[in-house]
Amino acid sequence: MTISLAIEGAVAIATLCRPPVNAINEEWVARLGAVLDEVEAARQVSVLWIRSNQRAFSAGADLALMRSRFGSDEGRRKMVDFTRELQAVYARLEGLGKVSIAEIGGAAMGGGFELALACDLRAVADTAKVGLPEARLGLLPGAGGTQRLTRLCGDSTARRLILGAEVVDGAQAVALGLAHWVAPAADLEAYTGSVAARIGELPAAALAACKRCIDAALDESRNGYEVELAETGLLLASGETQQRVKRFLEKPK
Numbered sequence: 001m002t003i004s005l006a007i008e009g010a011v012a013i014a015t016l017c018r019p020p021v022n023a024i025n026e027e028w029v030a031r032l033g034a035v036l037d038e039v040e041a042a043r044q045v046s047v048l049w050i051r052s053n054q055r056a057f058s059a060g061a062d063l064a065l066m067r068s069r070f071g072s073d074e075g076r077r078k079m080v081d082f083t084r085e086l087q088a089v090y091a092r093l094e095g096l097g098k099v100s101i102a103e104i105g106g107a108a109m110g111g112g113f114e115l116a117l118a119c120d121l122r123a124v125a126d127t128a129k130v131g132l133p134e135a136r137l138g139l140l141p142g143a144g145g146t147q148r149l150t151r152l153c154g155d156s157t158a159r160r161l162i163l164g165a166e167v168v169d170g171a172q173a174v175a176l177g178l179a180h181w182v183a184p185a186a187d188l189e190a191y192t193g194s195v196a197a198r199i200g201e202l203p204a205a206a207l208a209a210c211k212r213c214i215d216a217a218l219d220e221s222r223n224g225y226e227v228e229l230a231e232t233g234l235l236l237a238s239g240e241t242q243q244r245v246k247r248f249l250e251k252p253k
Contacts, residue, residue: 010200021059046204058112131167
């Protein structure tokens with residue numbers, strides 16, 4: 001098993017568990033897709049918490065896979081196809097109708113950090129190291145890294161980190177906008193769990209609607225204000241929303 005999955009109420013916990021550093025290969029990609037299938041089908045789940053039980057969050061592409069494919073034109077074409085598959089599964093994660101949280105307790109490099117960037121939220125240990133250093137090898141972060149990092153942090157920061165192949169620690173990651181929270185390594189699991197539990201108490205339909213509106217704000221072809229109105233109308237018709245608003249309005253002043 002490369003990724004295990006446990007569901008605890010509204011929170012699904014996906015644990016990266018491929019020793020020693022959660023290197024990414026075809027089996028790993030297929031398993032992540034299967035995990036997303038399970039999470040999507042679990043109606044009670046509104047939060048996906050992705051973490052690692054290895055010393056790294058994920059060190060990126062499997063070196064054995066790279067060695068096997070860089071020796072021939074056909075192998076290199078297969079490597080491009082593999083990167084396309086990785087792009088696709090990360091796009092699925094990004095578009096998931098649940099809130100995704102990455103707990104980065106150790107190194108997250110290349111494709112491993114691209115996994116975290118595809119999540120909605122990121123909590124990082126102060127001792128962790130994160131980056132997209134592919135340029136050192138004459139490559140680029142092709143599993144969505146150039147696109148998501150630029151959207152998240154802006155052109156200037158993306159150029160600094162990607163063109164400089166720079167690796168930063170947890171505090172720097174938060175300061176640059178790569179992550180949302182930093183915590184001591186010993187406290188990170190508890191901290192991320194508390195965030196997941198807090199978000200898991202919110203209505204799943206409202207969370208999914210909020211995500212769709214945020215996505216619309218990033219899509220120049222869509223009118224985000226109209227999306228807000230449409231989603232508001234759907235939520236106002238929801239029985240859960242009506243009950244929550246009623247309770248709120250009936251509170252003593």
